[in-house]
Amino acid sequence: MPYLGERDEAFIADPFPCYGALRARGPVHRVRLADGRAVWLVVGHDEARAALVDPRLSREWVNASPDYAGPVGPAGPGRSAIGKHLLIADPPDSARLRGVVLTAFSRSRVEALAPRIRRATDRVLDAFERRGHADLVADFAEPLVGEVVGGLVGVPPLERDAVARWTHELAHPEDVEQEVRAAAALTAWVERFSGHKLRHPGDDLASAFAGLARDDPGALAPDEVPAMVFLVLIAGYRTSVHFLSNALLALLRHPEQLADLRADWSLLGGALEEAARYDGPANTTTVRFTLAPVELGGVTIPGGGQPVCIALSAANRDPSRFPDPDRFDIRRDTGAHLGFGRGGRYCAGAPLARTLGAIAVRTLLERFPDLHAAPDEVPDRHPGLLFRGLRRLPVGFTPRARPRTL
Known part of the structure; x- marks a missing residue:
């Protein structure tokens, strides 16, 4: 069984050679993770597309095989500690919850956010425009996303730093203990x-979620409101920061x-x-579990709750779909x-990510025409399999002159 090594320095810096080597041997593999557990990893593009919408692949941890539950178990961080949310729900609940999220991130609602995003972007740039250097993660992506997503959800300004820190620790925990602490803190706050x-x-x-739960509990139950807020914070904060910083690095x-x-x-x-x-923000999907045997690319994955990860990063570099896939x-x-x-697993927050990315x-780039990566810039990536993001992105530029005063 191949060892994936998702916490090894080489994989963290550049997982694509590993994915390419696996894909050359076939589109689906059973691999061993750094914690010793085994998963089925889908690396082929066509197979990934099929797996994303296969109803035999459950997102509910109650269907996990006992040998995969791991040290934190089905009620662990981001799973069901806060109740059922879209990332851990199957039909019919997933369709109902997805409808709520799609309404929350409708095109009209996102378009209405554009002026707020522009103002927030200007404020964030104002804070460092005269320095001549910045870290586009800590100085740009993090505060911008914190203001936009935090403001959208309604997080009080003085509490946004703590919420951002908890979402970061859940997405990129140093160890299980940190993950558990962050999950408990964010759950209690939510x-x-x-x-x-x-x-x-x-x-x-x-x-809006609370009002829907009050007026139409069949669409969203009152006890599902915290889970919905939890989902938007985790997905909104981390994926937006990583999408923005990865795009700028490219x-x-x-x-x-x-x-x-x-x-x-x-x-x-x-x-x-x-x-x-x-170089998208989602390296893989959250884990799925087989409800029945699933055949993908000539490989039959047994039923009984076998864990399956769909490697989106690998599928997006499949040369059978994208010629010269390692070229930007x-x-x-x-x-x-x-x-x-x-399909039904399409990111409901994609319109917000696109609008935020385009404006930011x-x-x-218009404010700093000579923006460039720092001469000694070496991408420093967060470890982990689910998210792919930068710890830092140092850049330089010509500082804007201070206005003269009389």
């Missing part, structure tokens, strides 16, 4: 916050592509889709990329 919104609604997403490492983008902003939408394909090309046809999932990237 439950208090959701209870407050049920009693004192405002003009925010959490209040552009900075391909100056000819960056120059083309600066010369023609109509390429921006395609550039962001290519970034999602080339903002003019590429990315129509079948899986950076945001597919263009504003940053």
